[in-house]
Amino acid sequence: MDRLDNSVRPYAWGSVTALPELLGVPPTGAPQAEMWMGAHPGAPSRVDRDSGPVTLSEVIAADPEGELGAVTTAAFGPRLPFLLKVLAAASPLSLQVHPDLSQAAEGFAAEEASGVPLDAPHRNYKDANHKPELLCALTPFEGLCGFRHASEAAALLSGLDVDGLKPYADILHASPEGDALREVLTGLLTADRAALAETVAQTAAAAERLSGGTHADTPQGVAYATSASLARHYPGDPGVIAALLLNHVRLQPGEALYLGAGVPHAYLNGLGVELMANSDNVLRCGLTPKHVDVPELLRIVRFEAGEPEILRPDPVGGEEVYQTPVEEFRLSRLVLEASRPGRELAGRTPQILLCTAGRVTLRDAADGTELVLERGESAYVKSGSRPEVSGGGTLFRATVAV
Known part of the structure; x- marks a missing residue:
């Protein structure tokens, strides 16, 4: 360790x-x-x-x-x-x-x-x-993560009532979904930046206006508020409009x-x-x-x-595991209580352990050496080691999924 x-x-x-x-x-x-x-x-x-x-x-x-x-x-x-x-x-x-x-x-x-x-x-x-x-x-x-359905994106663009957005909304309404999303994103990224900057500014102004009041907590209001915020960070950037094509996610x-x-x-x-x-x-x-x-x-x-x-994590053998389809990594979380006995994290693959809350003790089962991790501290554990973890805190465990 x-x-x-x-x-x-x-x-x-x-x-x-x-x-x-x-x-x-x-x-x-x-x-x-x-x-x-x-x-x-x-x-x-x-x-x-x-x-x-x-x-x-x-x-x-x-x-x-x-x-x-x-x-x-x-x-x-x-x-x-x-x-x-x-x-x-x-x-x-x-x-x-x-x-x-x-x-x-x-x-x-x-x-x-x-x-x-x-x-x-x-x-x-x-x-x-x-x-x-x-x-x-x-x-x-x-x-922001992944494309909205084209019909939802078209409704957001149309709702802003900006002339420069109308051709994009028309494409999203009329074309097959994948083709429409490709055409609109391509159009935004290949447009003349100076010419597009005015449309971006108008989009941001309209989004700011429509993001408050009764719309504030609606999906439409959140999308508009996000676009307006992005424009403050990146004025004139095509991404301010492209963001309206994407799903907004709150974790x-x-x-x-x-x-x-x-x-x-x-x-x-x-x-x-x-x-x-x-x-x-x-x-x-x-x-x-x-x-x-x-x-x-x-x-x-x-x-x-x-x-x-x-x-959301699945309980697996005393850990909470985030299931993904890749072999390069596996992430799990352990919420440890000081009143409970420790548990062993044996494995044939390397591990990195990160404490994000409380205080966690790692004890090497082979030689009895200990390593204490405070909040924000981490440790590397080579393959074949068998650390026992105990204490009161939250520990994230990164390892290989194969």
Whole structure:
């Protein structure tokens, strides 16, 4: 068992207070957006095995099968296949999608062959892996996820009574659903930005006007309020209109959202635990000053409408498990009571354990050593270890699903 020393990413959309409060440290005054726990090369965690701090990436590279186990290395090679984060959003993230495994491999190979530097601002693929992800709310959490049905999106656009939106509403009313969503998103992303900026401004003004009063708590009012808020953060951005094509989601603490390949989404605000495949592949659709590769984006997006599924954990052997269809990761939650005996977390795969409330003690069943995790602290457990967990608190457990 190794206590993790983790990096915090200072992205502009991050909260000034949420992560410091979780970690029990004073705010720096700057945004703190994500705490990364794992072995991603962008910000690997560090451990100290009595010879000084070293990255978890280096530990695993030195003995992949000893650290990860035969099952994990056979399935995913000599690397930790997941990345655990705590995400603290105070303002909206970009509207984005992630590729599937074959798309990521193809895109990465093409950019490598073309000699596009990994740090180039127009680079799409940082690695050859897919990035399915699971977000579990620690506080009330809001986001956009997946396409609304075309008829619902058309009604929202028509309700704003903005001349520049009428052609898009007509397409959504008249065309087959998938084709309509594709045509409207394509039109928004390829339109002349200067010409579209006036329509975006009119959309924001109308949305602001219609989001209050008797509409405030209605689905229509929430959609309009979201669009108006996005316009304040990203004036003139096509994503302000594109957001009206997407479902608005509110998660309560303990609820989760799974995001597969090709699903457009944007996190809006809140604190959550995020678990994903170990990748950094993001294609942006809007709500960003960064590069948007429209042809590649349209190759990746799945133009399928429907209500997003809000996940609640299933009780499995004393844990609460968030079920997803991927093998790279498995997220579970343990709510421990000090008056009850500890329980063993044996496994053939590596684990990262994160305490989000209270105080939890890990005891190695083999040699009796103990590690105490306070709120915000985390630990790496190599394959084959059998830690016993006890105490009073909430522990999230990330491991491999195979």
